[in-house]
Amino acid sequence: MSDRIEVRFAGFGGQGIALMGRLVGETIALHEKGKTAIMTQSYGPESRGGASSSDVVIDTTEIDFPKATHYDYFVCMSEEAYTKYIGRMKERGVMFVEEDLVILDAHAKKASKIFKIPATALAETLGSKLYANICMLGYVCANTDLFKEKDFMKVMKDKVRARFIENNIKAFNLGKNHKG
Amino acid sequence: MSKKTEEIPDILTGEYFTTGNLAVAEGSLAAGCKYFGGYPITPSSEVAEHMAERLPQVGGHFVQFEDELASIASVLGASWGGWKSCTATSGPGYSLMVENIGLGVMMETPCVIVNVQRGGPSTGLPTLVGQQDVQQARWGSHGDYEIIALSPNSVQECFDLAIDAFNYAEKYRVPVTILMDETIGHMSERLVIPKRSQVKRLNRKKPSDKPGQQIHLPYEADKDLIPPMAVAGEGYRTITTGLTHDARGYPVINASAQKKIVKRLCNKILLNKNDIIKFEEYLLEDAEYVLISFGISSRAAKGAVNLARNKGIKAGLLRLITIWPFADEAIQEMAKKAKVIFVVEINNGQITREVQRAAAKQKADVYGILKLGGSIHTPAEILKEMEEKI
Amino acid sequence: MIKKESNSMILDAEAHPLDSYLRPGRIPHIWCSGCSLGSITTVVIEAIIESEIDPKNIAIVSGIGCTGRAAGYLNFDSFHTTHGRALPFAIGLGITDPNRKVIVISGDGDIASIGGNHLIHAARRNADITVFCVNNFQYGMTGGQVGPTSYIGQYQTTSPYGNIEEPFNLPALAASCGATYVSRWTALDVRRMKESFVEALLHKGFSFVEILGACPTTYGRRNQLRDGLTILENFKNRTILQHGIDPMKAQIQKDGPIIVGKFVEIQKPTLTDNLLRLHKMAKNVKPEL
Ligand code: SF4
Numbered sequence: 003m004s005d006r007i008e009v010r011f012a013g014f015g016g017q018g019i020a021l022m023g024r025l026v027g028e029t030i031a032l033h034e035k036g037k038t039a040i041m042t043q044s045y046g047p048e049s050r051g052g053a054s055s056s057d058v059v060i061d062t063t064e065i066d067f068p069k070a071t072h073y074d075y076f077v078c079m080s081e082e083a084y085t086k087y088i089g090r091m092k093e094r095g096v097m098f099v100e101e102d103l104v105i106l107d108a109h110a111k112k113a114s115k116i117f118k119i120p121a122t123a124l125a126e127t128l129g130s131k132l133y134a135n136i137c138m139l140g141y142v143c144a145n146t147d148l149f150k151e152k153d154f155m156k157v158m159k160d161k162v163r164a165r166f167i168e169n170n171i172k173a174f175n176l177g178k179n180h181k182g
Numbered sequence: 183m184s185k186k187t188e189e190i191p192d193i194l195t196g197e198y199f200t201t202g203n204l205a206v207a208e209g210s211l212a213a214g215c216k217y218f219g220g221y222p223i224t225p226s227s228e229v230a231e232h233m234a235e236r237l238p239q240v241g242g243h244f245v246q247f248e249d250e251l252a253s254i255a256s257v258l259g260a261s262w263g264g265w266k267s268c269t270a271t272s273g274p275g276y277s278l279m280v281e282n283i284g285l286g287v288m289m290e291t292p293c294v295i296v297n298v299q300r301g302g303p304s305t306g307l308p309t310l311v312g313q314q315d316v317q318q319a320r321w322g323s324h325g326d327y328e329i330i331a332l333s334p335n336s337v338q339e340c341f342d343l344a345i346d347a348f349n350y351a352e353k354y355r356v357p358v359t360i361l362m363d364e365t366i367g368h369m370s371e372r373l374v375i376p377k378r379s380q381v382k383r384l385n386r387k388k389p390s391d392k393p394g395q396q397i398h399l400p401y402e403a404d405k406d407l408i409p410p411m412a413v414a415g416e417g418y419r420t421i422t423t424g425l426t427h428d429a430r431g432y433p434v435i436n437a438s439a440q441k442k443i444v445k446r447l448c449n450k451i452l453l454n455k456n457d458i459i460k461f462e463e464y465l466l467e468d469a470e471y472v473l474i475s476f477g478i479s480s481r482a483a484k485g486a487v488n489l490a491r492n493k494g495i496k497a498g499l500l501r502l503i504t505i506w507p508f509a510d511e512a513i514q515e516m517a518k519k520a521k522v523i524f525v526v527e528i529n530n531g532q533i534t535r536e537v538q539r540a541a542a543k544q545k546a547d548v549y550g551i552l553k554l555g556g557s558i559h560t561p562a563e564i565l566k567e568m569e570e571k572i
Numbered sequence: 573m574i575k576k577e578s579n580s581m582i583l584d585a586e587a588h589p590l591d592s593y594l595r596p597g598r599i600p601h602i603w604c605s606g607c608s609l610g611s612i613t614t615v616v617i618e619a620i621i622e623s624e625i626d627p628k629n630i631a632i633v634s635g636i637g638c639t640g641r642a643a644g645y646l647n648f649d650s651f652h653t654t655h656g657r658a659l660p661f662a663i664g665l666g667i668t669d670p671n672r673k674v675i676v677i678s679g680d681g682d683i684a685s686i687g688g689n690h691l692i693h694a695a696r697r698n699a700d701i702t703v704f705c706v707n708n709f710q711y712g713m714t715g716g717q718v719g720p721t722s723y724i725g726q727y728q729t730t731s732p733y734g735n736i737e738e739p740f741n742l743p744a745l746a747a748s749c750g751a752t753y754v755s756r757w758t759a760l761d762v763r764r765m766k767e768s769f770v771e772a773l774l775h776k777g778f779s780f781v782e783i784l785g786a787c788p789t790t791y792g793r794r795n796q797l798r799d800g801l802t803i804l805e806n807f808k809n810r811t812i813l814q815h816g817i818d819p820m821k822a823q824i825q826k827d828g829p830i831i832v833g834k835f836v837e838i839q840k841p842t843l844t845d846n847l848l849r850l851h852k853m854a855k856n857v858k859p860e861l
Binding site: 190194198200204208216217219235236238239241243245247248249251252253255256257258259260261262263264265267281282285289373397413414415416417418419420421422423424425430432433 | 595596597598627628629631633643644647648649650651652653654656657659660661662663664665666667668669671672689690692693843847850851853854855857859860861
């Protein structure tokens, strides 16, 4: 149990939040030796408008409980998601926020570290805010040891449509090189 | 079926990170399924969506029907056309299917029904987890019969049990239900699809008589109580009916014919319990407190066993993989040794009742650790309820 | 007095030429005397022979009811299913082999009431099935209850004051939903019925033939038509042959004209055609897992 890590990705519909969980989950489950991962996502009417979320639970043994309840990492891409889920972040959890879309309040004080990035604005320099999610993941990758870049690239190239791969790599690098 | 070699194989050997719903679909294809007839319903629709994409790639067909009544009827029809076939649904759809699952039992039609369970009764909790259809899978259709139901607790097992389900269906000529749940259906984890050579495919027995030479007896069972199956188009002029029938397949409406057929339909399953019943044992050798669980609940139950052991409580887990026929004997043995048996399930005690029945007059007390749908147990919750009874 | 050797010849000659199409040991059937189901079944067999379809490729599917029992008497691959579900069972059976000719023989209650949803959708998808629907205006097997084809004023056990609901017009229903061959005959029109059966059997796609059957036992007696012959006589007096007429104009009312004929015959891709087309389209799609 002690190796268990819970990551929540949250934002609004259209930001590709489920894809974030999926890519990270697959990167860990298939490429990190000795680790297992489970991804779950918000589902049904809940996922159609408004808030969207996806969770990755990581452990070094079999995962007995697949859902995230107290996040070690909270990757937050919208104000609504912030208010909705900040309460479930662990004391001393690590936060990644899209700084242009999230206004932090006193609740964020329990975080041990808050990483801020204007992921959407950075993505727009590549022509579309749709790359914000991958930009954020580049930032997460550079500042945690959740997953390795080369593994992530393998997974991303397999899962993302060919014509978007190049810009997604650029977005990832923008995030990776961002200094918060 | 197209004769040319398919470019996209039915067994996609490799490693994946995917959901239970997709895994059960791929498992079905790996088992040789060529037909899916279904109707969309949350939380099972992804099974249909995936089959819609994949079946035409392997020379099979997918048809989305007007309702679940039609879906299951078409599945029986396709099976009698000689194709391995299946459908997927959730509680409300399963309710509509049970009549023809009974027809499948009576006609001895191999087929597989995936039920991705959600909270009920009625429309209940369409998007949230439940395990409330386990007794329905057993008794849903009218009349007396024995049935097979399997319950996976991981994405990998959704794949593996789909193959087992088809194999049991073919071997015993019976509809087999895979009891999944919303959580397993929608969560993603690692799935390894093995090489073709590692996938065991069983097929229904074929008649030994030549078609057209004498009158074929479609319901003349062999010693194993299972009749070989002549399907449409083979020249046997096979005949089948939902009415009580004799070896010729002709309706015979009397008590002795009824007794004969019902006994055989039940016994062909009951006498093969050893082959059909599968369970997993975890830390049971010295266990005083035994958890019994299945499906998604069994993962949390295993976590609870670990928590309990850390506290010095001698706990163990019996995980039911086959739900029906029920593992009476294994549970009876357990109940002789254990102090308390806890059944962990997301319903109001449907399997608890079965365990109480199987453990009757033995040493162990039996309690349910129950949730009524909508969420899954956490290991800590289970441990807390255990400690209250210890 | 007949000589011995010729006796056996006579017996042979008397062995009905259609016998091999009936299941050995199933006759006598359960149908009432005066019921037209026996003669309709004979016409079905004659039409199958005339169609020259390989008997091996023929499958008969039926639901529940008096007509539904036909599947069990016919010596082809035959499937006696549940009430209302003959059509979807037949679809599953049919698409597993494009050479298979699946024939659904069932009653109006089975096909248009409890199975009504399947009828309209089978027609919509132009499933490769031939339906011979025997309409006896009510539920015979269960003892004469009112049904969706009973006309206004018809007396049945559950319409003791006379039926108050409009009946379905089956050819119009099937045609409006997309059936590509639609016709109607009375049990008396044996010759035309057979010709139409052959056409329906050879038609590619969803062919629907309604046969107005004579049910003296549970329909006739309650409606001043005391035996089979009287019902047939009544049909005869009311029948008007009108090929090609808009089937909407062929509604049956109490004592009104009975319009028979072939109403629809068109060619469209069938369900099986379309499913097979998908095989080509799906080839180059990478499976997403
Ligand atoms: S009840 Fe009517 S339809 Fe049924 S067998 Fe008798 S006469 Fe024929």
